[in-house]
Amino acid sequence: MAWRDSKASGGRLLLFTASIILGIAAVVSIQSFSENLEENIALQSKTLMGADFVIDSNQPPNEKVKAIIDSLGGADGRSVGFPSMAVFPKNGDAKLVGVRGIEGEYPFYGELETKPTDAAQNYQKSGSALVDATLMLQYGLSVGDSIKLGNSMFPIQGTLISAPGTSGIGASIAPPVIIPYEAVEGTGLIQMGSRVGYDFYFVAEPEQDLQELEDIVDPQLDVENADLDTHMSTAAQLGRSYDNFGKFLNLMAFIALLLGCVGVASSVHIHIREKLRSVAVLKCIGATRKQTFLIYLLQVAGMGLVGGVLGIFGGLILQQSFPLLLQGFLPFEVEISLVPQALFSGLILGIMLAVLFALMPLLNTWFVSPLQVLRVDNTKNPKSRKLQLWVVLAIIVFVFAFSFWLLGNVKYALYFVLGIIVVFALLGGVATLFMRAIKRFFPTSWGFTSRQSLLNLYRPNNQTSVLILAIGVGTFLISTLYFTKDILLSQVSLDTSENTPNLVLMDVQSEEKLEAATSIEASGLKVLNNIPIITMRMHQIKDRPVRELILDTTALQNRWVLFHEFRVTYRDTLIASEQTVEGTWPLERKDNGLIPISLSENVAADAKVKLGDTLVFNVQGVLMETQVAHLRSLDWARMQINFNILFPSGILEEAPQFHVLTTNAPDANKSASLQRELVRKFPSVSIIDLRQLFTVIEGILSKIAWVINFMAFFSILTGVIVLIGSVRNSKYQRIKENVLLRTLGAKSKQILRITALEYFYLGLLGGGIGIVLSLLGSLLLAQFVFETSFSPSIIPFVVVLPSIILLVLLIGMLNSKSVLQSPPLEVLRKEAG
Structure with a gap:
């Protein structure tokens, strides 16, 4: 009977199946790709590191x-890396790059991908450089040109396309340049204050247990401010980073699926209402309520099965696009394969x-007697209402279980x-309140078409709540994305005033600071x-x-505090990004000989110290006893130089030190010319252009936003399908x-005009509520999570909202075309039947 009845209602049932196909496709594709990503990271972990450990x-x-x-057999290869300014004699330009000096046949897994291909084998012998491909293109360089690093000039042997450990945000800010290890000393770039990383690469024996090696050796290295990482631990860390982003995308896909399920409930509601007479006839000829209930439950389960299967096929196709979508984030190519777990879960x-x-609409038939159904009595049975509450609880539990998974x-x-x-309840509640407000405060003075279009919003089978929910959730997701992106960008945005630094000179030695300052002023x-x-x-x-705390596995201090090399300054005033939490600054030195210092809140919390506690610092071989006298909160999001630890004046002036100078260049041309001049005079100085x-x-945020927008599109598209289904289901x-x-x-x-106005109201109401909710949510995020001011983007109001309204209007009018053209005789014949 379920099969026979579904053949007669095939179009309607296929529409409600379409509501969940997109959601299933999104969930399956993301889960499959996440599993593929994890497998590829595990398989390519050696290639990503270039060594075993x-x-x-x-x-x-x-x-x-x-x-x-030496006890490990000596390193098979080594490298030294640091940021520095590079000068291109061909055009006189300068750029901050990530210099990496390599010795040996590293990488031992994977390869330095260069153009020409033999450049990777020849650059060490010829004392040449491999230069990042984007950098070559940006500055119009070609193989055979030269690059100057510090005091040394290097011919460019080849274009560096990819190399282990040269991906990520750091490579975007300071593109990689590879030179021979023995040539690093001649550049004169490693001086006091230089941020240098020393790496020693090893190829493990076939039978060597890397996990055991890490467990034994890493604690010994920790005490010496060094670290051991295996390719497995590095892969696990990388996997966790991508896993978090995958979980977020999974939740967005799940929201699209839930939205489609709301459309399913709406479609089944109308479908069952129109089948009440059939149910009555079946009961009159002896069918039990269990049988009649199962007929339509089987229909729904069958359509869910069809939707799941089609969604799986859609997900497999969609999965192929993810390597392209995430191309800017992945340091390797991902091989796509089938993931049975994702297919089964879909x-x-x-x-x-x-x-x-x-089940919600299906339960309406369970407690209805044949006589009531024949009279089409729409009053809800109290027992039915109670069961529906249990169904709602089951839905919440299932959603929670899947979210937890x-x-x-x-x-x-x-x-x-x-x-x-909260979002679904607010959208549904506003829709309900709006319809009640129309009934109570109906604008009787309006024209006929305007009044009739409002009346259509609470006609029988109107589905206003479902449509507003579908439109609102999609709008909410996209608008929240734009608002959150604005919050993140506002935290790192540059102040355009002339007293705000936008050019930072790093690693200026004490003997260079006066001349560097003179050059800036000149x-x-x-x-x-x-x-x-x-x-x-x-x-x-x-x-x-x-050292004792490092070896004590029960110590409460955060381990980064124990290993970190702090960069400290001294002054007697606080700057705009600092706020006093406890104590006063500066303090006079006490008779106990302890030096008063100021700590940032995060360091104090991680070191488990408070006001009055003592700390001893090793200042390049000299021990200095201090006392925590002041705690500060720091706004790290501001593009300003902040310090975790602050000393008062009169203590560190004679200590070995380097300097940071800042200035404000009014435009990019002035900035570029000053950088060229400074790099010519001071080759070891690194310059950071904050505008770049x-x-x-x-x-980076725009790339992430594009990916998230792609997922939010599924919610919008699902809403469109729900809209099409609602129009089709209420066609008669x-x-x-x-x-x-x-x-x-x-x-x-x-x-x-009546039809157009109705869909205009729906688009305006759903989209408007979605934007307002996202505005409120983003305001709370800015205040309580990011702790910053919030200036909303205008894009959701001038682009997203009009686009949503036009989309709803277009879909509604196209689906209503046959309704507008239907002759009266069609209805009269149906009534007679």
């Missing part, structure tokens, strides 16, 4: 570290969610479910900051030495109304 440090290895390296999701959401965290899954409930610019920096490490926290940095950050009701209106004298032009 690496020992790295940000300082030259001491005797203990050298002894450990099938189960299709059936379970279709059945769960369809995706996120692996009870708290996050709970927040997600609560967020979904170009007509002001030196805004001349900040001394001293490097030091924590030697003792309260009464416990740091901001452009890189904005580009609309035909009947149009016939009555024509009978009363309405013209086709008036009916067209």
